Amino acid sequence: MGEKIETMKIEEKIACNAIKNDKESHIKLKQDVCKECRERFCIYACPGHLYSLSEETGEMVVEYAGCLECGTCKIACIYGSVSWEYPRGEYGVQYRYG
Amino acid sequence: MADEKLDAVIVGGGLAGLAAAYRLAEAGKQVLLLERGDTPGSKNVTGGRIYVEPLRALLPSIVDDAPFERHVVKEMITVLDEESSVHLEYSQDAWRKQPHMSYTVLRARFDQWFSEKVAEKGGFVIPNRRVDDLLWEDGRVAGVKAAGEEIGAHIVIAADGALSFVAEKAGLREPLKPVNYALAIKEVHKLDEKSIEERFGLDAGEGAANLFVGAVTKGMFGGGFLYTNRDTLSLGIVVGIDALMRKRPQIEAYRLMDDFKARPDVARWIRGGELKEYAAHIISEAGISGISRLYTAGMLVAGDAAGFALNMGITVRGMEFAIASGVIAADVAVEALNKGDVSKEFLAEYERRLRASFVLRDMETFRHSKEVLENPRLFTVYPKFLSSLFKVLFTVSGTPRKGLYKSARAVAKEYILNWEGMKDFWSLRKL
Numbered sequence: 001m002g003e004k005i006e007t008m009k010i011e012e013k014i015a016c017n018a019i020k021n022d023k024e025s026h027i028k029l030k031q032d033v034c035k036e037c038r039e040r041f042c043i044y045a046c047p048g049h050l051y052s053l054s055e056e057t058g059e060m061v062v063e064y065a066g067c068l069e070c071g072t073c074k075i076a077c078i079y080g081s082v083s084w085e086y087p088r089g090e091y092g093v094q095y096r097y098g
Numbered sequence: 099m100a101d102e103k104l105d106a107v108i109v110g111g112g113l114a115g116l117a118a119a120y121r122l123a124e125a126g127k128q129v130l131l132l133e134r135g136d137t138p139g140s141k142n143v144t145g146g147r148i149y150v151e152p153l154r155a156l157l158p159s160i161v162d163d164a165p166f167e168r169h170v171v172k173e174m175i176t177v178l179d180e181e182s183s184v185h186l187e188y189s190q191d192a193w194r195k196q197p198h199m200s201y202t203v204l205r206a207r208f209d210q211w212f213s214e215k216v217a218e219k220g221g222f223v224i225p226n227r228r229v230d231d232l233l234w235e236d237g238r239v240a241g242v243k244a245a246g247e248e249i250g251a252h253i254v255i256a257a258d259g260a261l262s263f264v265a266e267k268a269g270l271r272e273p274l275k276p277v278n279y280a281l282a283i284k285e286v287h288k289l290d291e292k293s294i295e296e297r298f299g300l301d302a303g304e305g306a307a308n309l310f311v312g313a314v315t316k317g318m319f320g321g322g323f324l325y326t327n328r329d330t331l332s333l334g335i336v337v338g339i340d341a342l343m344r345k346r347p348q349i350e351a352y353r354l355m356d357d358f359k360a361r362p363d364v365a366r367w368i369r370g371g372e373l374k375e376y377a378a379h380i381i382s383e384a385g386i387s388g389i390s391r392l393y394t395a396g397m398l399v400a401g402d403a404a405g406f407a408l409n410m411g412i413t414v415r416g417m418e419f420a421i422a423s424g425v426i427a428a429d430v431a432v433e434a435l436n437k438g439d440v441s442k443e444f445l446a447e448y449e450r451r452l453r454a455s456f457v458l459r460d461m462e463t464f465r466h467s468k469e470v471l472e473n474p475r476l477f478t479v480y481p482k483f484l485s486s487l488f489k490v491l492f493t494v495s496g497t498p499r500k501g502l503y504k505s506a507r508a509v510a511k512e513y514i515l516n517w518e519g520m521k522d523f524w525s526l527r528k529l
Contacts, residue, residue: 010352013285013376041343047283047351047378069141070378071261072281072351075274075339085263086134089226089245094140097286097330097375098205 010049014066022091025064026084027073033081034060045076069093104128105435106428107242107251109229109264111138112205113417114401115257116212117157117424118431123221125432130251131213131221132244134228139209141259143284143379146325146332147307148417149200152456156425165211166201167327168305169193172298175412176322176363178312182485183363194304202305202325202332203417204286229258232267238395238440239268253431253440254397257424260380262390262403270399271390276340278384280320283355284334287371291329297367298326308367309412310335312481314358318345319383319472322358324367331368333359338383338472381416382407385468386461392452393445398427406457410464411471411529419457426451466528475522483513 035058042051042060047070050063060081062073069092074084086092106122108115111133122129135141147170150161171193177184193199213223233241233248241250242264256264260279265271291302298306310322319338324331335358342351358364382388382405389405392398400406401420408415430448434440452458490505499505513519 008373010356013373016373016375017377039343039348044345044348044350045281045339045342047281047355048376049350049352068376068378070281070380071274072279072339072378072380074261075276075279075380076343078276078343086228086261089134089228090136092135092141093377094136095143095206095375095377096140097207097332098139098142098144098209098377 011066014048014068017068018094018096019065020091020094021065022087025062026087026092027062027064027067028083029060029062030081030083031059033079037079037081041076041078042073042082045072047072067092103241103250103252104130105251106130106253106255106431107132107249108255108257109242110256110258110403111135111209111213111223111225112142112257112259112401113209113212113420114403114424114427115255116209116216117421118255118257118400118428119216119221119223120157120160120212120219121425121428122431123216123219125428127432127435129221130249131216131223132227132229132242133213133223133225135225137210137225138213138223139206142205142209143282143377144203144205144417145282145284145323145334145336145414146202146204146327147200148203149413149415150418151199152418153421154197156422160212160215165207166203168202168300168303169198170200170202170307171304172300172306174306174308176308176310177481177484178310178314178361178363179481179485180313182489183361184484184488185363194301202307202327204327204330204332229264232264232397239397252396252435255424255427255431256397256399256403257401257420258403260382260402262399265390265399265403268394268397270392270394276343277338278382278388280336280338280381280383281342281351282334282336282379282381283351284332284377284379285355285359285373286375286377287331287333287368288329288374289331289368289371293370294326294329294331300326310358310364312477315341315354315477316345316349317474317478318342319474319477322364324364330374331371333364333368336381339380383409383468385409386458386465389461392449393442395442395445396440398431398445398448400424400427406461408461408464409471410467415460422455422457423452426455426457464529470525470528473522473525475518479513483509486513
């Protein structure tokens with residue numbers, strides 16, 4: 001059992017959470033800003049590992065469905081690409097321990 | 099029109115908002131608390147420990163009856179370098195007896211219970227309502243907009259957490275800067291009560307708190323924590339957002355957590371447990387220089403929304419500040435409502451009372467703590483010194499060794515008996 005936990009992937013960890021997903025993302029990116037960005041702070045800052053660079057399109061992608069609602073990406077994106085608001089009432093992560 | 103308004107609307111069902119609602123309802127005011135989650139607590143995260151002494155006088159019935167997890171009787175500090183660790187335990191007999199100084203806590207349970215207490219006092223708590231904007235009237239805040247509805251109120255208390263969009267909309271704070279915030283990541287692991295007590299050497303109901311410093315954050319500002327709850331463990335790390343952004347080569351935050359958990363001296367505590375939740379939250383690390391403006395006409399800001407959080411080195415506080423500021427905000431709001439004066443001039447009383455209370459007094463006392471705590475040597479050189487020292491003292495090898503004093507002195511000379519070390523020692527005066 002302990003073994004299992006130590007090797008859990010980040011997606012598996014997030015799958016432990018209670019989350020109700022809205023159809024529309026509460027996180028929006030300005031691709032023209034992302035295109036110029038070299039550091040990609042969002043990828044490193046997000047504790048859910050939800051940001052990635054799409055190999056197909058070359059655009060930044062964020063898997064808003066796993067969002068932990070910490071807001072770190074909004075703070076870390078000093079170039080102002082991340083527009084982030086709380087999910088609408090009823091939606092998003094519902095912490096059962098917190 | 100005025101009589102169609104509620105006395106007070108509170109944005110956010112965290113501890114600041116709930117404390118304010120409780121107090122306003124107790125004073126017989128019409129109060130509505132809007133919470134964006136399914137229940138108060140469902141969007142809230144703590145590391146997990148609350149210091150209750152400062153709160154006893156403010157809300158005795160809440161402190162006495164709250165569903166806290168365990169009272170902390172054992173403080174542990176673990177200093178890690180890349181390959182070894184030094185572990186220290188401290189406990190006091192007095193901590194085992196009532197009144198207890200601090201408790202571990204899980205917010206989903208505590209905040210929901212607190213909201214029931216608000217309802218018992220006659221306050222209304224409406225979940226699943228995100229506040230989208232403020233209503234303005236003659237240049238003052240006059241209510242909120244939530245899910246397309248306009249809700250008028252004589253006074254609004256913004257208690258919407260560290261990201262406080264409401265305080266930002268009211269022009270009371272600037273967008274958040276990386277240097278002022280840390281990211282906290284927390285895992286909750288289920289483990290039965292008996293195992294927790296045996297593993298940590300606790301009697302029934304007793305709890306332990308463990309702070310981890312050093313290689314946990316790979317030289318970055320931050321550390322790790324572990325708290326024993328009733329039948330779960332809260333394990334996590336905190337890392338400065340600015341430090342994380344500056345780190346080269348870059349490292350993903352979630353990997354820090356994985357690497358931390360993989361350390362044998364961390365893994366041993368959660369062995370056999372089952373992961374129940376993976377949470378994250380931001381913490382203000384700016385201290386008193388990071389607080390927002392606290393009031394404007396028709397509105398007060400409380401708790402994390404105002405930036406009330408304090409890293410005092412080995413103790414980190416936030417929840418007591420949230421509750422105390424919520425209570426003080428409510429008391430000033432009650433007086434303002436009774437007088438029919440919610441002007442900026444009258445509400446300035448809120449800041450005066452906070453300055454007289456432990457909230458801003460403690461934050462003032464620890465004004466410079468961040469300058470000391472963000473010294474990178476704290477996370478690299480000193481942990482290395484400690485572990486090297488113990489390594490020398492405990493190692494027996496085939497070659498003849500020097501005396502203990504000589505060995506220890508050689509290690510100290512290598513790491514701390516130098517100009518940098520002297521400067522660091524002097525800087526401790528700021529704590």
